[in-house]
Amino acid sequence: MNQDSLTNMLRMGDHGVYVWIVIIVLFVILGSTIILLNRKIRQAKQEINEET
Amino acid sequence: MIKKFFHQFASPKSYFAIANKFVKPFLALFFLLYIGALVWGLFFTPSDVVQGDSYRIIYMHVPASFMAQILFVVMAITSAIFLIWKLKLAAYVSKSIAPIGAIVTFFALFSGSIWGIPTWGTWWQWDARITSTLILFIMYLGLISLHASFENKDKADKFFSVLVLIGVVNIPIIKKSVDWWSTLHQSASITLTSKPAIDPVMLYPLIFSIISFIGLIFGLVILSSQNEILKREKYKSWIKNI
Numbered sequence: 001m002n003q004d005s006l007t008n009m010l011r012m013g014d015h016g017v018y019v020w021i022v023i024i025v026l027f028v029i030l031g032s033t034i035i036l037l038n039r040k041i042r043q044a045k046q047e048i049n050e051e052t
Numbered sequence: 053m054i055k056k057f058f059h060q061f062a063s064p065k066s067y068f069a070i071a072n073k074f075v076k077p078f079l080a081l082f083f084l085l086y087i088g089a090l091v092w093g094l095f096f097t098p099s100d101v102v103q104g105d106s107y108r109i110i111y112m113h114v115p116a117s118f119m120a121q122i123l124f125v126v127m128a129i130t131s132a133i134f135l136i137w138k139l140k141l142a143a144y145v146s147k148s149i150a151p152i153g154a155i156v157t158f159f160a161l162f163s164g165s166i167w168g169i170p171t172w173g174t175w176w177q178w179d180a181r182i183t184s185t186l187i188l189f190i191m192y193l194g195l196i197s198l199h200a201s202f203e204n205k206d207k208a209d210k211f212f213s214v215l216v217l218i219g220v221v222n223i224p225i226i227k228k229s230v231d232w233w234s235t236l237h238q239s240a241s242i243t244l245t246s247k248p249a250i251d252p253v254m255l256y257p258l259i260f261s262i263i264s265f266i267g268l269i270f271g272l273v274i275l276s277s278q279n280e281i282l283k284r285e286k287y288k289s290w291i292k293n294i
Contacts, residue, residue: 009095015106015170019094022109022163026116029159030268033152034079037275044282048291 062141064281065290072294075274082267089264093257100254106170110258113163115265120157120188121223123149123269128220131213143209144284146216147199148276154192156269161185172236180229181237184222191219205284 012019060066093111100107127149134142164182165175176182195212202208230239241250248255285291 012094012108013099013105015104018106018166018170019108022112022166023090025162026112026159029155033155033272034275037272037279040279041275041282044279044286045294048282048286048294
């Protein structure tokens with residue numbers, strides 16, 4: 001696969017920008033939810049350990 | 053034996069221990085599978101004759117819309133279990149689904165709006181499918197606020213569960229909205245009773261993306277329920293040993 005065809009594949013034509021906006025928002029949402037939940041669980045465990 | 057197994061698993065302690073062991077590999081597996089499904093759908097399927105490449109949003113929008121509804125149905129089932137059998141774990145799971153459901157529904161609305169710009173020429177229409185999904189999003193937010201507004205969490209669980217059971221009536225309305233009313237939103241491309249109205253080249257990555265997204269979101273629900281258990285059971289003796 002040469003560089004031009006790879007670029008075309010990633011651009012996804014004239015409407016590629018809409019697809020990329022959705023991809024970025026999806027991964028920001030998923031990533032931040034996973035990070036936030038893990039952080040909350042860690043904090044809760046820490047609080048429980050400190051109390052004991 | 054089955055009854056014993058369910059009683060054992062239905063205790064927050066057993067559930068937490070099992071979830072703690074499996075949630076991370078489970079999440080990682082379905083995250084990778086979903087990325088695989090996206091790569092397949094986004095880069096290795098042909099463009100649509102009518103919509104061009106914007107149709108590729110389908111691999112994110114359809115799994116999210118499907119999950120937004122499935123999560124509410126699961127929440128209704130766990131709420132019913134809580135109200136009938138008074139299982140605390142069911143109330144915790146029910147409560148922990150609400151924020152994940154709100155996030156997924158928001159994303160379904162957002163991705164649909166973005167898809168609407170090149171396809172319909174507008175990002176919003178007050179049509180039956182979109183409006184009923186917006187109502188679903190508002191219901192998720194309402195349920196989260198309702199639970200947070202109660203000091204007494206046992207009372208909150210009861211009100212929450214009753215409202216979920218009332219709200220679940222919106223799910224068949226969302227599902228059937230495209231058949232009952234003349235809407236801008238297209239009718240279902242995949243049904244159980246008829247042949248899919250979508251080419252297999254595009255259909256297989258779509259099915260793969262839906263299945264992997266279901267796993268990924270249930271992984272988030274498990275993580276969210278662990279957080280809920282830690283908050284609600286923090287004064288219990290078993291939790292000191294985790």
